[in-house]
Amino acid sequence: MAITRRKQQTVFRAIADPTRREILSLLRSGRRTVGEIAGNFRTSRPAISKHLRLLRSAGLVASRRDGTSRICELNAKPLLAVSDWLQDYSAFWDESLHNLKNHVEKKR
Amino acid sequence: MKPVDAGDTIIKEITINASAERIFDALTNPDERLKWWGAEGRYQGTHMESDLRPGGKWMARGIGPGGRSFLVHGEYRMIERPRLLVFTWLPDWDENASKSLVRFDVSESEGVTTVRVTHSGLMSESARAHHQGWPQVLAWLRAYIEAQVSA
Numbered sequence: 001m002a003i004t005r006r007k008q009q010t011v012f013r014a015i016a017d018p019t020r021r022e023i024l025s026l027l028r029s030g031r032r033t034v035g036e037i038a039g040n041f042r043t044s045r046p047a048i049s050k051h052l053r054l055l056r057s058a059g060l061v062a063s064r065r066d067g068t069s070r071i072c073e074l075n076a077k078p079l080l081a082v083s084d085w086l087q088d089y090s091a092f093w094d095e096s097l098h099n100l101k102n103h104v105e106k107k108r
Numbered sequence: 109m110k111p112v113d114a115g116d117t118i119i120k121e122i123t124i125n126a127s128a129e130r131i132f133d134a135l136t137n138p139d140e141r142l143k144w145w146g147a148e149g150r151y152q153g154t155h156m157e158s159d160l161r162p163g164g165k166w167m168a169r170g171i172g173p174g175g176r177s178f179l180v181h182g183e184y185r186m187i188e189r190p191r192l193l194v195f196t197w198l199p200d201w202d203e204n205a206s207k208s209l210v211r212f213d214v215s216e217s218e219g220v221t222t223v224r225v226t227h228s229g230l231m232s233e234s235a236r237a238h239h240q241g242w243p244q245v246l247a248w249l250r251a252y253i254e255a256q257v258s259a
Contacts, residue, residue: 097122
């Protein structure tokens with residue numbers, strides 16, 4: 001549970017930033033080199049590299065070397081952490097409402 | 109019980125064989141709320157304080173997953189006894205937390221009461237600065253899950 005929560009935090013932090021979301025959006029239409037990604041932004045290339053590092057550490061982007069360039073690819077799987085997190089709340093309210101029903105009907 | 113999860117909002121409904129007044133008491137009386145609020149083994153409430161008036165504060169302390177203590181607090185926004193209760197929700201277990209909103213709609217008809225809880229603004233809780241990006245992220249997520257289901 002603690003590990004899951006930490007993982008969720010990493011994913012949440014990664015997608016909370018608009019530039020990183022734009023990068024992910026770009027990669028959704030296919031793999032791109034770091035240079036191609038950076039070409040879409042006014043931000044400096046080192047800044048884009050930094051964003052990419054964060055996305056990689058969250059597992060949302062995978063990259064490999066190809067000659068002199070680095071090719072990045074989207075991995076959407078960690079986004080499931082977002083739905084797990086919502087599921088937690090969903091289960092919480094399911095159970096709470098059931099308990100409320102039992103509690104109130106018992107004491108009627 | 110019919111869950112309708114849309115975007116970053118959770119909606120749950122249940123029908124209860126009791127009057128709306130009785131249910132509203134259970135929602136608002138701290139001693140009673142501790143008895144039903146939470147999930148067994150996780151989020152077990154142990155202490156609650158409540159100043160039931162618009163703008164009044166509430167807080168609940170309890171034992172969360174892994175035996176860790178937790179604290180949730182907020183403020184009452186709307187109180188229309190016995191049919192409506194709205195309060196903000198701010199948990200302490202998420203360092204990026206910001207407020208979300210919990211709304212209880214209580215409607216009685218012929219001795220049976222429908223309670224609907226709507227917990228909204230959940231995503232902004234973990235990404236307070238850029239809330240407008242969440243619909244996009246949720247759309248990606250949906251696309252990903254659908255692709256998996258059809259695979």
